[in-house]
Amino acid sequence: MTEVSMTVNGKPVKADVPDNTLLVQFIRENLRLTGTHVGCDTSQCGACVVHLNGKAVKSCATLAVAANGADVTTIEGLANGEMHxxxxxxxxxxxxxxxxxxxxxxxxxxxxxxxxxxxxxxxxxxxxxxxxxxxxxxxxxxxxxxxxxxxxxxxxxxx
Amino acid sequence: MEMSGEYSIDAPIAEVWAALNDIEILKVCIPGCEELEQVSETEMTAKVALKIGPVKARFNGVVTFENITPPEGYSIVGEGQGGVAGFAKGGADVRLVEDGDKTVLTYQAKAQVGGKIAQLGSRLIKSTAAKLADKFFKNFRDALVAEVASA
Amino acid sequence: MSEGIGARVLRKEDKRFLIGKGRYTDDIIEQNQAYAAFVRSPHAHAIVKSIDASAAEAMDGVVAVLNGAGLTGDGIGNIICGWGVTSKDGSPMNMGAWSALATDKVRYVGDAVAIVIADSIDQARLAAEAVEVDYEALPVVVQSDAALEDGAPQIHENAPNNLIFDWEIGEEDATDTALAGAAYTTEMDIVNNRLSPNAMEPRAAIATFNEADDHYTLYTTSQNPHVARLVLSAFYNVAPEHKLRVIAPDVGGGFGSKIYIYPEEIACLWASMKTNRSVKWTSDRTEAFLTDAHGRDHITHAKIGFDKDHKIVGLKVDTKANLGAYMSLFSSATPTYLYATLLSGQYNIANIHCNVKAVYTNTVPVDAYRGAGRPEASYVMERMMETAAREMGVSPTELRRKNFVQEFPHQTPVIMAYDSGDFAANQDQAMKAADYADFEARRTEAASRGKLRGIGFSNYIEACGIAPSAAVGSLGAGVGLWESAEVRVNPVGTIEVLTGSHSHGQGHETTFAQIVAERFGLPTENIQIVHGDTDKVQFGMGTYGSRSGAVGMSAIVKAMDKVEAKVKKIGAHVLEASEDDIIIEDGAVKVKGTDKQMLWHEVGLAAYTAHNIPEGMEPGLKETSFYDPSNFTFPAGCYICEVEVDPETGTTEIVQFVASDDFGTIINPMIVEGQVHGGIAQGIGQALLEGVVYDDSGQLLSASYMDYTMPRADDLPSYSVHHQSTECPGNPLGMKGCGEAGAIGSPPAVINAITDAIGNNDLSMPATPAKVWAAIQAASAKQAAE
CATH class of the missing domain: 1.10.150.120 ([2Fe-2S]-binding domain)
Structure with missing residues (x-):
């Protein structure tokens, strides 16, 4: 288990997760932000794309620990009161x-x-x-x- | 899929034949071999860890020698289970021919894989299998030459 | 009315998907939830000698490991095919047993042998890996023609030579005679490649057994939750119908693959009862390739004959349909009643005969995939027409036009009675949109750049609006194919429509609201569409076969008729007028020719307060309908594809794609166009890119997006989509259906365009650069030899 902390949609979050936890699992299971989806297991479909420090990444091909300290935006965080x-x-x-x-x-x-x-x-x-x-x-x-x-x-x- | 190869080994045929039947040498030469144990004259159990494309697997299997004709060669037949990764099975006919004080080893091998290895690694299986076969016989030649040299 | 029929209303359902608040099955977490992983066979055909779960059971977090012996021991029934097809010798089809968890034998790679339940998904998967299954491998067959040969591996004991049925339609002798007397004939071997549907949301299920009430709840990725409940209770004995609630929440695409009730849902429900836990299973993509029903996979030989004036005199078709290792729910109907009945195409053909052999192989079950039988029929017919035109040296468009059905109703020799259409109008519109007149100039210009430019046509017809219950019943269907609706006007005047149709991308929440808005003059925001929950909606047959418009919306119309009748009675009573003088418009109930009116919500309130309603009238304002269609509907159209092929590499670029469709009445053109776009993309995918590949040992080699080529944005063009409608006389809205047309009409257009470009008619799908390059070489070799 490793402690990871990051900012997701502007809010600081922290959790102990197994080392092999993918960023998408962390987002969906730990944070219950289920707008980020998993459509394949070979990082090709792009249903899991989030922004990591302002750049689009496939969260199914990123370990949660690799996002430690990062600023993450998911679909839920894109709109600011009204739709983007x-x-x-x-x-x-x-x-x-x-x-x-x-x-x-x-x-x-x-x-x-x-x-x-x-x-x-x-x-x-x-x-x-x-x-x-x-x-x-x-x-x-x-x-x-x-x-x-x-x-x-x-x-x-x-x- | 089928593979074949030919190696010239700098050792007399008797020594090559002996090495082909020496479990310690085989163990060193099989890529990814973690365990190889003799259970009878012609049967061994093996544990081999392999990575094919994105699939990593540890195979537990049985290897048997068939059609043994010392010192001209044998057939080696194996089948391994790799859990959810699937299975691999195959065989190789190994032939030795005397060439002066050297020995020419030829092999013709067949391999088949199933399960996840086939599903995810299909594009890579043929090249990986050929590479593994080649690696084994290269290792074998090198180990044998080293042993002959140290003896 | 800006939101009524014909308006491009933006979708009501979009917001939740756009902001990440859609609620798909895998997004749901139940209390006390455990996770399931399946132990699947790596062998395509093998005897299961033993299963040793002891190591798995001892692992951390493992709740249970359950197998097929336990499942059948608890009386869970075998999976069934819901449509009985009779062979031409009168014998019933040879359906082999299919247990949700295999007991004695596995028959395809991916066949489930055990289910592991654990506290976490990782624990479940690790433990599944530790279940030791001793298999004795058996010989394997994956192709339908090989499976029929003597000595082929026998997959089910009760299907000798792997033949499920040998079925025919039409008059063979008459067709043979007609072909023998034909002035011209064209014969072709045509393969329809096997596809994987690939809805982007993988299948998932969460089953919860509540021991306090002996009640089950199943969340599942289904196109038809009521059918799932019916089959799960009536045939699989999982739970009685009144003790089982099935919910299909937001579902991320279906394309047919989510019609069927799969082993996983059955196993999860049963496992929930065995473990007293909620059991959740979510497929990964490779598992989806291994277990979601595949589509197509036909091997066909066809012969068409023309008289000296190029009128068709006969068509004879012989097809082998690969149904995979087990018979899936609609698998028998797809290559028979949904295929051979459409072989008349848009043409007047007096004599048609089709023979279909359905065959077991050691592959995933094959069933309906977008179009279901009709793409296969359209591909046969439209490749034959184009090739025949080339062989006879006549214009492919003129040849078609000469043979179009022009009078309706038109009875074909293969069951269907076409009710409406104007095939020439669609062809004219498409040719104009494609600027066909200028094509030869474009071909010449492309040649100057070293490119081979070609144009291909496809005049498809299909049958939707499935279907009159008595008719399908007489053909072997196990269910009626009506649809139900309930229209509930609330006391405040807002409306809930409960429908048995299911939306998984089609936009029903918008289009269904539009027809209510149109009828009562209300804004769509006051109308809520409710679907996908057996506890809320009375019943439904679900969404497939482009039936939600023609059948689902017709049911809503029938329920609205009843609401309207009651509203008029209340209006007449309160406004003290004759019922005949009451009109409903702009959200009010008015007395014709006067200024007397009740606002819509006042009528709702009147109905529920019941202080002042006609004597003897029941309070409330809620009506239901079960609508059974009177005929199939027949969407049709003309598709034109223009390609440029690079002769050096065999690479095909689609430079123009035009569609002109006749869908009857269109409720929301924006949504209909979207359906056509998506269908065309899947059709182009089939024609150029997609194909399921098994090796000879039955291993699935195309089991991920690394190997199965999904169409991507830069593989595809923008589409030029047009409509030219004739009203369907068979249903109250005049609708025909639009969901599958794109996938049905496009593959022959693409292949006809490529074969036109390269001058070789011998080309199979997917037309990969390697195949196209080889066909170019073969054509030039042949030319050189001549």
Whole structure:
């Protein structure tokens, strides 16, 4: 057992966990933040994406101890009273159906927009599709997710 | 899947044959071998730890010698259970041919895996199995040459 | 009315998913919860000689290790197939026994032999690893054609040569005669590749036995919780129906794979009773590949004949359907009544004969996956039409048009009676949207870049709205396929609609509210859709086969009819008017031609206070309906795919994908388009990327996302989706269904486009770069030889 402490969605948290505890287990089981999902066991589907110190990571491929001292944001912490512009964009563009991949998609999308913005690069449709390499959706065929991310990017820019 | 290989060993055929039947040498040469115990003339039990792609497993198995024709060769047949990782089974026909004071060892091996190793490691099994077989016979050659040299 | 039928209303259910507050089965924790892990066979076919659980039982945290002998000993019944199909010689199908936990024999890799219950999931998994099972491996067969050969390994004793049934439909002699007299014929061998459904939420179950009441609660990832309860109680004897509550909370996609009642739910319920603990099981992805019912897996030979004017004279189809190691719930219906009955396509064909052999193999059970039989039929028909057009040297669009059914109703020779459609209109719309007229210029331009550009068509038809109960009953179905609804107007005028349909991505909470909003002139925010809980909803047959609109919503309409009738009576009584003069609009009950009205909530209150309602009327305002459809519905459409193939690498890029669908009435175009997008993506996945791979020893080699190629965003194009609707005459809303069309219509369009590009009709799915490259080489070798 190892004691881990980190800030999750702005709140300090602390727990003793077995050394092999994954960050996603810590988030779901210890913190009961169940918006972060597990859709595969080989870190390929992206349903578990959270932000670790501001960057998107797959929480199923990160040990909880590796996040010790870190600042973690999950889907539950993204909205600030009202929905984040990316969340609104997913709703307005029908970018979700069953909702299972959605939290990971949104965490990936906000990270994507921030990175392209920081690097001064244009987030084209082709770029969005390429950036979604690590996120699988089985419902939407991605069409509306791609639209939602483009719309979310412009909403984020103007908010 | 099937594999084969050929090695020239710098030792006379009698010594190579003896080594092929020496459990201590085999134990050192089998990659990942943790235990190898003789239970009868032709039967051994083994514990072998292996990693194939993302799957790590410890196999408990039985190894038997068949078609023994000293000093020309034998068939070695094994089957191991790796718990949820699955199972592995296979066999190799090992042939020795005298080549002056050297010996040429050839083998033809077949292997089959099942369970999680097959499910997650399928792309890697063939290359891993070939690598393991190659490693065994290389180890064997090196161990034998070292033993001959130290004797 | 901005939120009524036809409005692009944003989804009511979205918020909870967007903010991470969805409630999926694995998110739920029961008090006193233990965790289950299954001990699964690593062998595809083996005798279970013994199970030694002593080491596992002694491990930390282990509550129990239970096996098949205990399960059957407690009277838990075998898993059943719910649709009896009769062979052409009159004999019933040969259904082999399937116990939730194998007793004497395992028949596929992943077959469960024991369940381990422990305090934590890690403890359960470690202990499962320590259960020692002694197997005696048996010979294995994984392909349906090999399984039928003499001397093939025998999987179930009561199915000689692994044949489950040998079934036929249509007139064989007449079809043979028609084909013998045909001016042109085309013959093809067509394989429909085996797929894994891959809903993103893995299956899960939490079973809780309450010994105080002898009552069970099951949370499960189900598309049809009531069917689950019915089957669990009536056939598996887990608990009597009134002592079992099944809840399917938010469910993360289904695509057919969550229709069935699997061994895991049965074992968890039983284990909960045995251990007096809540028992939770959540599949991991590899377990999902190993145990979720697969789809498709047909091997077909087909022959089509045309007269000298290119009119179809006959179609003969011979199919071997791989059903896997056991018969899953709908497995017998999928390759028969959901497949061969659609082989007439959109065409007027006088003679059709189809023979289907269903076969056991040492693989995961195969059952309905998005489209279920209809993608297989559409793939056969549309590849045959395109190939025949090429062989006869005629336009593939003209050939289809010449053979379209144009008058309705149209009785096909294979049961179905098409009720409506305008196939030419869909084709026109799609061709226009795809700018077909300019295609040759695009092909030439692509050639200048060294690319092979091709175009492919697919004119699919399917049958939805499953289905008239008496009709399916006569064909062997074990249940009726109606749907139920309850419309509850509360005293304050808000409305709850309880439906037997289940939403797992389809947006029912929005579309179902829209039809209520339309009828009573209320905002959708005042309407709540309740589903997925057998304690709340009276009954339901669930969501599959694109039936929730045509059947589920029709039930709501019928219940609303009853509500409306009662509201009018109350209105007439209170407003002192004739019932005939009462109208309901804009949330009020009005007397036509006057300014007299009651607001909607006043009617609700009047009904519940019952101070002033017509004499003899019961208080309250709640009505129910069981709606049994009068016919299947027939969505149809035209899909056009345009590809560019790189001849150096065999890589295919889809450069354009156009869909024109006839879904009848559309409630919410935004949601319908989303359904089409998702269906097309799965169809493109089947055509280009996906395929389940077993090796000869029955090991599943494609058991993770490292090896099973899921379509990702950069594999897919944006889609150009259009509608051209004819109203369905068979149900009150005129709906046909839209959930599966994309997956049904798209695979032949993609393959027809690639074969057009490369000039070789011999190409199978998934058309990987290696296969396409080889087909290009074969085509140029053939050309050189000529």
């Amino acid at each position: 512009p990316m969340q609104t964009a997913f709703k307005e563009n029908h970018g979700l159906q069953c909702g299972f991949c959605t939290p990971g998609m949104i965490m990936t999308a906000t990270d994507m927009v921030a990175r392209y913005d920081a690097n001064g690069k244009e987030l084209t449709e082709a770029a969005i599709r390429e950036e979604l390499e690590g996120n699988i959706c089985r419902c939407t065929g991605y069409h509306n997710i791609v639209k939602a991310i483009a719309d979310g990017a412009s909403k984020m820019a103007s908010s």
